[in-house]
Amino acid sequence: MASKTESAATELPPARPSLKTFAAFADHIGIRVVEWELDRCLIEFDVDDHVLNGTGVLHGGCMSSVIDTALAHAAIYCTVPENYRSGATVTLTVNFILPVKKGSRVTVESKKTGGGRTMFMSVAEARDQDGRIVATGQGIGRYRDGCHKPEGLPRPDGVEAGRSPGRFAEG
Numbered sequence: 001m002a003s004k005t006e007s008a009a010t011e012l013p014p015a016r017p018s019l020k021t022f023a024a025f026a027d028h029i030g031i032r033v034v035e036w037e038l039d040r041c042l043i044e045f046d047v048d049d050h051v052l053n054g055t056g057v058l059h060g061g062c063m064s065s066v067i068d069t070a071l072a073h074a075a076i077y078c079t080v081p082e083n084y085r086s087g088a089t090v091t092l093t094v095n096f097i098l099p100v101k102k103g104s105r106v107t108v109e110s111k112k113t114g115g116g117r118t119m120f121m122s123v124a125e126a127r128d129q130d131g132r133i134v135a136t137g138q139g140i141g142r143y144r145d146g147c148h149k150p151e152g153l154p155r156p157d158g159v160e161a162g163r164s165p166g167r168f169a170e171g
Contacts, residue, residue, distance in 0.1 A: 029062060031069060038150055039112040041073035047104045058100035058134075063126065067137035068092050070110035071122040075141055083152035087120065087141040098134045105129045110137075117148045 029051060035042040045051075045066060053059040068089055076085040100106060110124035119142055126135040146153045 025065070026069060029066060031066060033073070034107065036073060036077055038077050038079065039074060040110065041070050041077070042107060042109045043070050043073070044105060044107040047100055047102055047106060049102065052102060056102065058104070058106070060094070060096055063096065063100070063106075063135050064092065064094045064137075066106070066108055067094050067110075067124050067126060067135065068139065070108040070124045071137060071139040072141055074110035074112040074122045074124075075115065075120040075143075076147065077150075078152040079150045080152055082155060084155050085147040085149075085152040086144045087147060088144075090119070090140045090142050092137065092139045094135060094137045096135050098128070098132060100128060100134050106134065115143075115148070118143055120148075 030045045030048070031043050032045065033041065033043050043066065047058050051059055051062040071092070072087055072089065076087055078085045106126055106128060108124050108126045110122050112120055112122050114121045119140060121140050122138065124137040125133055126137075128134050144153075
């Protein structure tokens with residue numbers, strides 16, 4: 001007899017055959033890309049009920065996810081629209097400086113600060129609509145094989161063209 005954990009795992013929908021695996025989560029948070037270029041990304045989101053913690057301010061896990069997304073995107077901009085770049089987080093450090101209230105708009109600017117063929121480093125600052133720094137982050141990521149080059153790799157069959165395998169390619 002299967003345990004509850006095994007049973008629940010078998011009921012999950014199959015993984016999608018594209019590289020857009022984080023799009024639903026980014027959509028749920030409400031992440032929007034404002035600017036994106038080589039080694040830099042600026043994203044924003046609005047703080048609504050669905051991202052609040054029990055004390056009525058932005059949940060730290062949500063802020064961490066947004067900073068993580070920004071850090072990676074600073075390193076995976078692709079200069080060839082038909083290709084893509086991707087990577088995965090190795091380490092993530094987030095510093096929570098000020099609480100963020102419901103109704104706030106948060107912008108996160110990230111910059112790639114270094115790296116090589118396999119790894120990249122990025123930093124980020126999150127600010128509220130008044131320009132106050134509410135959180136900072138830094139991270140190290142690992143490129144997928146061949147994704148360290150600005151021109152990226154040819155997109156796998158069945159994956160939409162654009163600059164990222166994620167939803168941000170549509171602008």
